[in-house]
Amino acid sequence: MISKIFLALSFFANIFLIYLLNRKKIKNFLHLPKIKKVDITSLNQIFSLNSISSNLKGPKENTIVKSFSITADNKIVGMTSDYEAWIISSLSKKSKNIFEFGTCSGKTTYLMALNSDEDTQITSITLKPDEVNFIKKENKDSKISFRNIKNESIYDKFLFSNSNVEKKIQIIFENSLKFDEKNFHGKMDLIFIDGGHTYSVIKNDTEKSFKMLNSRGIILWHDYVPGKKSSKDVVKYLEEISKTKKISHIKNTSLCYFQNK
16 A cells, blocks of 8 residues: 555656656747748848858848847846847848837837938837836736836836937836827838737737837737746737738747738
């Protein structure tokens, strides 16, 4: 009897150990993405590579970008990966009017300003640090995503502050739920949505973005990561609208995009 109990305990212990070692893979399997993955060249041909030799390809000139890195001492949460930042920077080079939902530290804003033309206008919306205590969580909103809004809305100065490209950037300190987008209708070449990740905010920012986009414009969403708790509402909303809008997921990134054609 004791040996049977021991064998049963050993069996369940091994199952639990297998789960711990493979929980990321298991989570990903249980949360299969519903949005089609595409190669980056589907977004724009600027991302296709030039052949250098039979076994080597390199980037086109218009995807050579200005970039920078910052140390972990800044403790900035939710930043784009280097690959994602390169994609956004490359698209900024061909965009005259750019809008960003969610400034945070201003890293992505700075990259867009560094790589866009001198006459490009960049507008970014963010909460003032002293406004975070007045925002409200809706019933549909993820608790983790709501908490992250507060953690990311701590800046009133940004990485681009006092730089030579700051003149290209306009910051709107306002809750995007209250933001009136009418003056931006049909004007934006590029919109980057990386603000609050609660369901109510991602829905609001997306609906306003569709109105702001011009006839050839691109919307990029950050943090489409099925299985990740803090991205739960982003995934849920994007998969809902992908039934009626052509949303694509760029391989090897957490970026989804929509493009007017």
